[in-house]
Amino acid sequence: QVQLQQSGPGLVKPSQILSLTCAISGDSVSSKSAAWNWIRQSPSRGLEWLGRTYYRSKWSNDYEESVKSRITVSPDTSRNQFSLQLNSVTPEDTAVYYCARLYCSSISCYVDYWGQGTLVTVSS
């Protein structure tokens, strides 16, 4: 059974850095059958995918275009976790943030496990 445990602050000041971590149990961040994602949810934007990191023969990332200049998703193999860093936040970044695993079988890929969610409020 895969479990994803999120940690990080719930309040961030405008223009500062939002940082969250997702600890993985039951799988490896280096798995070649998985990609590790950050997704957020707000009343105004709904569910919005932000970015991912994954390992095949090397580490790679993909990011949503609207946050591409501000986001970093990175693995930590020593702790079997991955993290989100979002720079220069504004109140529009206020949302519940989720980490999630996208699992790839031999025939398809799908998001199957989610972290518990972290409400991050951007406010001074």
Place this chain on the structure above:
Amino acid sequence: AIQMTQSPSSLSASVGDRVTITCRASQGIRNDLAWYQQKPGKAPTLLIYTVSNLQSGVPSRFSGSGSGTDFTLTISSLHPEDFATYYCLQDYNYPLTFGGGTKVEIK
């Protein structure tokens, strides 16, 4: 990015009713479509993946169908615990995109 248009945005139904929710993709996504259930204050949980495959532990009253651009989630007989919000997700390509959600409320 692929747009996922989900309908209806909300519906009222009674226990025992058959409920159908649809999702339309702005372009073909093969069979890379999943459905999720979300209850207030909780993360979404996977119901169905690859259009019609039931996730382990999900009751058989949930089913999915469709192909290409048009997909359907059906609940054959609503149970009290099924009152929630449902989302579709395309994982055909990145960025992953979600439908806007369907809130199933008690009539």
